[in-house]
Amino acid sequence: MDIRATPPANAILLFSGQFLSEWLARDGHPAAWKLEGGFLEVAPGAGDILTRQAFQDFFLHLEFRCPEEIPEARGQQRGNSGVFLQGRYEIQILDSWGVQNPGTKDCGAVYDQTAPLVNASKPATAWQKYEMVFRSARKREDGQIEPARVTVIHNGLVIHNNISIRPTPGALDQEVLAAGPLMLQEHGSPVAFRRGWLVSLRG
Structure with missing residues (x-):
């Protein structure tokens, strides 16, 4: 099933160009991850990042890549990250190949x-792909x-x-009725992201 391969005209592009101006660290400072060559990479130790914009109901398209497997890494040490919808609900990213x-x-x-x-x-x-329909x-x-x-x-x-x-x-808050940002988790692994976009489903 492939809902949509390319973003529609009303999509919000999550990262493009050479700057992360639409993203912040949890403490409100500029995001310190690496954005180059068309993809975004987690900077281990730099903390989670979140969008400046908050959302309610939406469709999300996001592609990710776990780093090369480290032989001694086990369980949650293998390419760990996550996508937090509204900063509250984590969809796990992990190298789970073969589980x-x-x-x-x-x-x-x-x-x-x-x-x-x-x-x-x-x-x-x-490269792997997540497509999500979220209803707040x-x-x-x-x-x-x-x-x-x-x-x-x-x-x-x-x-x-x-x-x-x-x-x-690890949620930002428990204020489930409020709009919230998209948050990407830093968990010590250089997971990469590309082709991220979101379409609001609430007028």
């Missing part, structure tokens, strides 16, 4: 919460909060199908 029964901390998982339906991972150094939490007429929901497609395979999600460890 037979993916768990809640493998690539594609809603981190520490819901395992992917299948392991769609490619080997380290191969909202308050119902009875005053109860309806949780956020997400559908995730990883390398053309549906790994989460409109599931409800709650904030994951």
Whole structure:
């Protein structure tokens, strides 16, 4: 399944050119990751980065690449990063190639919460693709909060199908009714990103 290979006219490009002017570090300082050659690379030790802009409901297209496998690396040390929707809900990035029964901390998982339906991972150094439809939490007429929901497609395979999600460890905040940024996690591995774009689904 390939929802869309190229961004539509109304897409917000997440990184282009030579500058990260639309991204910040968690502390509000300029983002210190590397942007060159058309892709963005995590700078180990530089911390997470997040968009200046906040979002509600959206479609996200993002490609990523885990670094070359380090023989002695195990588990969460293998190409670890993550995509935090609204800065609250992490979709895990990890070198999970070859994992037979993916768990809640493998690539594609809603981190520490819901395992992917299948392991769609490619080997380290191969470019991979996430496509996500995110529906933010909202308050119902009875005053109860309806949780956020997400559908995730990883390398053309549906790994989460409109599931409800709650904030994951490392979230920016718990203010689920507020718009929030897209956040990319720094977890010590030089994971690379390219062709990131987002389309708002709320008028």
